[in-house]
Amino acid sequence: MKFIHTSDIHIGMSPDPTMPWSEERSKDIKETFADVIRKCKYEEADLLLISGDLFNHQPLTEELQYVDELFRTIPDTYVAIIAGSADHIKPNSPILNYTFSDNVFYFLDNTEFSFDIGNKQCIVHGFSYYSMEDTTPIINSITPDDDKNIHILLAYGGDLSHCPFDLSKLENKNFSYVALGSNRNFQTVIDKKAYYSGSPEPLDSNDIGDHGIIIGEINEHTRRTRNIKFESMSQIKYIPISIKVNGSNTEEDVIENVSKEVLKLGLENIYKIEITGFKNPDLEFSRDIFDEKIRIAEVIDRAVPKYDFVKLSSEHPQDMIGAFIRRMTSGNSELSEIEKKALYLGTHALIKTSDKSEN
DSSP states (O other), X not given: OEEEEEOOOOBTOOSSTTSTTHHHHHHHHHHHHHHHHHHHHHHTOSXXXXXXXXXXXXXXXXXXXXXXXXXXTOTTSEEEEEOOSTTOOOTTOGGGGOOOOTTEEEOSSSEEEEEEETTEEEEEXXXXXXXXXXXXXXXXXXXXXXXXXXXXXXXXXXXXXXXXXXXXXXXXXXXXXXXXXXXXXXXXXXXXXXXXXXXXXXXXTTOBSOOEEEEEEEOTTTOOEEEEEEEEOOSOOEEEEEEEEOXXXXXXXXXXXXXXXXXXXXXXXXXXXXEEEEEOTTOOOOGGGSOTTSOEEEEEEXXXXXXXXXXXXXXXXXXXXXXXXXXXXXXXXXXXXXXXXXXXXXXXXXXXXXXXXXX
């Protein structure tokens, strides 16, 4: 039996909402999900598992119709879906009255869904969220029968606010596969048994690395999972770039170095720039200095302003700036890296405060 596992799709989300590419990213999410459906057809998957947050909010009827149209294109693939934290079910949710295609089962409570695969029955266990958070350890309480059927668990959670579970208990249960959601990055929880698929499309600058789906098989006779593989599906990647500067580097140097990296890695991707080292005190690095063609979600300026402390001390013999420098540099011992950083940052803060008071 072949299956595909995905989660945390967040249809309806607009990543990087203040950025000019936000609308395009929203379309990327839908396009990647459509690619997942096409992948089910190409792989001739028996089962598609969606372990929560298919939508970024409680879906409207037209949104349910949109995904159902996609599911109709894979009539030979059973689709099992649970609601997660973002798309949790409310008393007036349209999902409660929506009738999906015959191949789709949407879990409205803690229940089971079974279908035949060859000469075996496959039973999918799952539950949906009815609030943003659920601290009950429901995953620990779901126990499949010890029979000859294939048992799969579809679950969303794993942290203190979202259905925490005991890993050792889960490992000992008679599940062939556990499809987990709520973690936007791929993660192996129990080798060959329990996985977070991660979101197929990265959703913000912290979603670093490859994003995609899990494809696997379950042997109908042994009921064991085999041939598990992660396959990248995303339209773009969020990529961190680290630039180290020294006191002599100019703003143009940083722009050139970042531009070279982006041209190598691709203009279609989105970047998180971190600047470290020491910089000219007059420089402030931000998104505004870079070309608009480069998609930069965030610039983190960790570079420490570099000062001539001998000169500064002589220029400020009677004020807080000079007193701070002399206090920090008194004695014969060499400053540690932490002390040096404190000296640079403290001096910078005092100079900025002094400049503001003069203005």
